[in-house]
Amino acid sequence: QQQVRQSPQSLTVWEGETAILNCSYEDSTFNYFPWYQQFPGEGPALLISISSVSDKKEDGRFTIFFNKREKKLSLHITDSQPGDSATYFCAALGDTDKVVFGTGTRLQVSP
Amino acid sequence: GGIITQTPKFLIGQEGQKLTLKCQQNFNHDTMYWYRQDSGKGLRLIYYSITENDLQKGDLSEGYDASREKKSSFSLTVTSAQKNEMAVFLCASSIYWGRNQDTQYFGPGTRLLVL
Incomplete structure (x- = not known):
């Protein structure tokens, strides 16, 4: 049973557009949510993270939105x-x- | 800064073979992890080690053994390779166990193919 679900499985956007990646979870004891970025042939690397006490975390062009009541992030x-x-x-x-x-x-950004 | 090195980069084995993957880190981190990455299934924890000579089973430990004889190294053994198995094995480390906001740093992975 998958405790952390992501959608979509793959996403293509044009350069300059906003890409929105979704995540939901089941376990209400989860309190810290890192997002990792992985390029082909490499291991994942921490991109940005959020604690459950916050509803938004911004780092340059990357922003996490967190809804604790619905157990959803994007x-x-x-x-x-x-x-x-x-x-x-x-x-x-x-x-x-x-x-x-x-x-x-899997995100693909087309020029 | 530091680095995690995994060897070999590619591993081709035969069905039933015992295969060993190695990981070295120079962060001086206490905790190390082995994950398996399958296409479409994310990363699943196989074994982790809180400190030197410690071993803890993850969710996917059946069919694997691990060894942490030194703080800087963590080995994983596939005890009997399964035919047509294909996966990436990722090693990671973090400073301490017990502080869930510590970043895990990953190596580049070992790609396994069993013929």
Whole structure:
């Protein structure tokens, strides 16, 4: 049973558009949500993260919106660039350091 | 800064073979992890180690063994490779266990193909 779900599985946007990646979870004890970015042939790398006490976290063109009541998050990438083409994983942690990963969204940004 | 090195980069094995994957980190991190990445299934935790000589099973530990003999290295053994198995094995490390907001740093992965 997948505890962290991501949609869509793949997404294509044009350069300059805003890409919206969605994530939902089931376990109400999850309190920390990192997003990882993975390029082909590389391991994932932390992109941005949010704690459950916040409803928004911004870092440049990347913004996480968090809705605790609905157990949903979304990652918005504004002014998308071809270099943003990668797979994005939403992840969740509770009171342990065990990370539960979603299945990922593959983003393609077309020039 | 630091780096995580995984060897080999590619591993081709035969059905039933015992295969060992190695991971080294120079962050001086206490905690290390092994994940398996399958297409469309995200990352699943196989084993983790809170400190040197410690081993903890993850959700996918059956069919694997692990060894943490030094703080800087963490090995994973596939005890009996399954025919047509194809996956990427990712090693990661973090500073301590017990602070869930510590970043996990990942290596580039070992790509396994079993013929």
